[in-house]
Amino acid sequence: MDKINLKKIKRAEAKFFDNLANLRTRKKHIIAQEVDIRRATKYIPKKNEKNSFLIDPKMTNKLGGNARDRYIRELSTKPGAKILDIGCGSGWLALELARHGCHVEAYDLSPKAIELAKKTLKENPFKKGFGSVTYHLQDISIMDLGVEKYDGVSGWSAFHHMPNVPLFMDRVHKALKPGGIVASMDDMPRGKLEQCLEYIFEFILPTYNLSYLQKIKFVLNLITGKSKLRKEVFSPMEKAKHSNVFEISEAFGNKFNVIYTIQENAFVGTPVMRITGPDWFRYFLASLAISIDRLLCKLQIVKGFERIMVAKKID
Numbered sequence: 001m002d003k004i005n006l007k008k009i010k011r012a013e014a015k016f017f018d019n020l021a022n023l024r025t026r027k028k029h030i031i032a033q034e035v036d037i038r039r040a041t042k043y044i045p046k047k048n049e050k051n052s053f054l055i056d057p058k059m060t061n062k063l064g065g066n067a068r069d070r071y072i073r074e075l076s077t078k079p080g081a082k083i084l085d086i087g088c089g090s091g092w093l094a095l096e097l098a099r100h101g102c103h104v105e106a107y108d109l110s111p112k113a114i115e116l117a118k119k120t121l122k123e124n125p126f127k128k129g130f131g132s133v134t135y136h137l138q139d140i141s142i143m144d145l146g147v148e149k150y151d152g153v154s155g156w157s158a159f160h161h162m163p164n165v166p167l168f169m170d171r172v173h174k175a176l177k178p179g180g181i182v183a184s185m186d187d188m189p190r191g192k193l194e195q196c197l198e199y200i201f202e203f204i205l206p207t208y209n210l211s212y213l214q215k216i217k218f219v220l221n222l223i224t225g226k227s228k229l230r231k232e233v234f235s236p237m238e239k240a241k242h243s244n245v246f247e248i249s250e251a252f253g254n255k256f257n258v259i260y261t262i263q264e265n266a267f268v269g270t271p272v273m274r275i276t277g278p279d280w281f282r283y284f285l286a287s288l289a290i291s292i293d294r295l296l297c298k299l300q301i302v303k304g305f306e307r308i309m310v311a312k313k314i315d
């Protein structure tokens with residue numbers, strides 16, 4: 001691997017996530033979910049609001065709250081557990097683990113994300129039973145993680161940002177105490193069927209961003225080639241494709257004992273977050289759409305987009 005090139009990509013990666021952190025702090029009265037899930041603000045953008053982003057913690061909980069809670073529970077079962085959070089971003093997970101009594105060492109490349117995480121930590125009102133968090137602005141992929149140092153290692157959408165996943169997972173294995181927990185959340189590559197269903201659901205459901213007339217126009221423009229489908233956004237490290245999410249599952253299977261795995265939300269994520277109308281109506285439609293998605297996942301007709309894996313170090 002070209003070292004100079006990799007350095008450049010990591011700089012671009014830090015900038016990419018700096019921009020995301022800036023976006024999260026743009027509206028002063030809003031707390032993003034990626035910053036603090038307990039204090040996240042509900043914010044529904046107005047119709048046609050430019051660069052808007054929708055936050056509805058209740059909707060996020062409907063989509064993946066149970067799996068996320070299980071993830072946190074598995075890492076924090078041992079009282080005062082010492083946890084390593086790799087690619088911690090704006091810090092929501094490190095903060096939440098500390099609220100469960102853990103002592104967290106959290107690392108990220110992005111100065112803005114770490115700055116935001118530190119600010120949120122200072123503001124934290126949930127002090128009872130709080131462990132601790134130490135944030136580090138550091139490239140964790142080149143660090144020695146130590147030997148039998150941690151009770152848990154977490155990578156929420158982060159392991160595949162490491163340039164060499166198998167090598168990194170070797171270090172994680174070494175750094176975990178016997179019986180220690182490793183957990184990962186990963187966005188999986190989406191198939192054509194899942195993509196189609198996402199658009200169909202976005203078309204059918206009443207969404208805040210487009211009226212039905214605008215949707216029909218969009219479809220007609222698609223047919224005549226005047227419009228294009230939206231592209232998925234990838235960070236520089238993801239684009240460089242040094243590693244992928246399948247290497248993570250392989251390492252989990254080879255080196256650890258997998259105790260929990262779930263793959264859900266094949267196509268509902270974006271459409272459901274965009275539903276417009278009174279709350280009771282939004283949550284009702286969302287529950288319906290999510291049930292259809294879960295059923296199709298269970299029948300293995302579609303593959304979930306969000307995968308959570310939790311595993312134990314085999315002694």
Ligand SMILES: C[S@@+](CC[C@H](N)C(=O)[O-])C[C@H]1O[C@@H](n2cnc3c(N)ncnc32)[C@H](O)[C@@H]1O
Binds near residue numbers: 090108109113141158
């Ligand atoms: C998709 S984000 C996930 C952030 C966070 N875990 C969350 O749930 O919001 C991936 C994070 O990994 C960080 N990252 C990428 N490469 C890294 C590296 N080599 N060392 C430390 N952090 C890194 C990025 O800056 C980014 O914040």
